[in-house]
Amino acid sequence: AEADFNEMLEGMKSVDDQNNNLIIYWDDKDSKPRLIRLYKDKNGTVKQERLQDYAEQNSVDTEIMKSILNQVYSEYPADSYGLVLWSHADGWAPYPGVKSRSFGDDGGNSMNIADLRKVLEGTRYLNFVFFDACFMQAAEVAYELRQYTDYIVCSPTEIPAPGAPYQVVVPAMFEDEDAAKKIAETYYTNYANTYNAEIREGEYSPWKDRNYLTNIWVAGVSSAVVDCSKLEALATVTGELVSKYVDASITSDNVYCYDKRKGYSYDYNNSKLYYDFAYFMKKITGDNDEYKIWEQFFKEAVPYYYTTPKNFSDWVGAFDMTGTCGLSIFIPRSSSPKLNEFYRDYQWYNDAGWVNTGW
DSSP: OHHHHHHHHHHGGGSOTTTOOEEEEEOOSSSOOEEEEEEEOTTOOEEEEEEEEOOSOOTTOHHHHHHHHHHHHHHSOOSOOEEEEESOBOTTOOSSBTTBOSEEEETTEEEOHHHHHHHHHTSOOEEEEEEESTTOOBHHHHHHTTTSEEEEEEOSSOOOTTOOOHHHHHHHHTOSSOHHHHHHHHHHHHHHTTOOTTOOBTSOOTTTOTTHHHHSTTSOOEEEEEEGGGHHHHHHHHHHHHHHHOOTTOOOTTOOBSOOOSSSSGGGTTOOOOEEHHHHHHHHHTSOHHHHHHHHHHHHHSOEEEEOSEEEETTTEEEEOTTOOSOEEOOOOTTOHHHHHHHTTSHHHHHTTGGGTTO
């Protein structure tokens, strides 16, 4: 968090602070939560203004998060807003769970995506939501939040531990046009510029090599943009095909999986949670003409996707990203009845046709 904050200080050097505000809510293990505004003095030096200190609190509590966001919107009105959420994350997966979270990590506390939806529906409409967190570019997540933001920017898989390079992402956030695209592009480009294709699967073991924070983060990254205005059309065409081609016998065989973890969510029978959306649709349709039509809807909903040839997982090292589309989905399976039951509460489950499949 401290390293990211220093990057934000650097990034603000090229931002017009007279017409733009960067407000940071910071809660770490060393200090109580605080609210900070970055600004420039008369010499152009970036400074920080401590706006408020809070009593110790659960920062991923729905009402607390909503209150803080509304405080910022009220005290710093703007023509448009963007929200960056920085933490550990596990896509749409349920919290609480054994070693599993949906979004956030405050002393072991997290929040489910339905809770995050409640936060956003009680605050201002956003130009973008940028998740600087793992596994958040999932159809289930984007669809749940589609009514509260124009764009969602994040990765479908694990992100490098240093997270976003805020020294270049912060200026991108304040672009007058295509801010979401610029965020995804600069995030990707920063890692692509140091990408080392020679890092092989399993070459580094983070659990054994404690220097991994400095020697493996040249192994790639992925970043995608979802246009929320196109998601309902995508859900409709997806629902037609899922209802037609999917039944209780469906498997995840031959579908690309972004989730490389092993034995992580063991309360869900070691279920993998994040499969490539396009791979799955191509599998169930046999890559026929219906798939080609579906693909056009998908490209409108995911207009930008950037990835290096490989990405990196804490569990397996470097892994190949060939043919991926940048957006994941869950594939239910009989071995995970609890997970399937939770999944049925998502709007995507109904609107994308899964409700008609027997799952």
